[in-house]
Amino acid sequence: MKRILIVDDNVFMVEVMTYILNSKGYEVTALYTGNEVFNTIKIDHPDLVILDLGLPDFDGRDICKLLKLNTSTKDLPVILCSGADNLDEALQLPGAPNDVLHKPFDIDVFMQKVEYQLAA
16 A cells, blocks of 8 residues: 655645545645654655645755755655645756646646556
């Protein structure tokens, strides 16, 4: 079973994503702040991270960059999500995520992005 880590401070969004992913057979761990991301990754070894851009304690782009520049997590796929219009710009930056997801999202688009990253 593939493991997915969701990091988002919006409880409703986490519940929706968790419900969708669980119904497709994925195991989900959720965090509501960025401060436990690295410890959780070290312990749970997720196959994918879905990371919100605007966390209360960290910028999701900074967490993504740290993951991508770390030799032990650089190959871990990251989908950065936000309602911000300039989200696509994150794909051009050093330490870029593997993909972006615009909120609100279409369930089919969400699942296509998840399945693509897990198949890569």
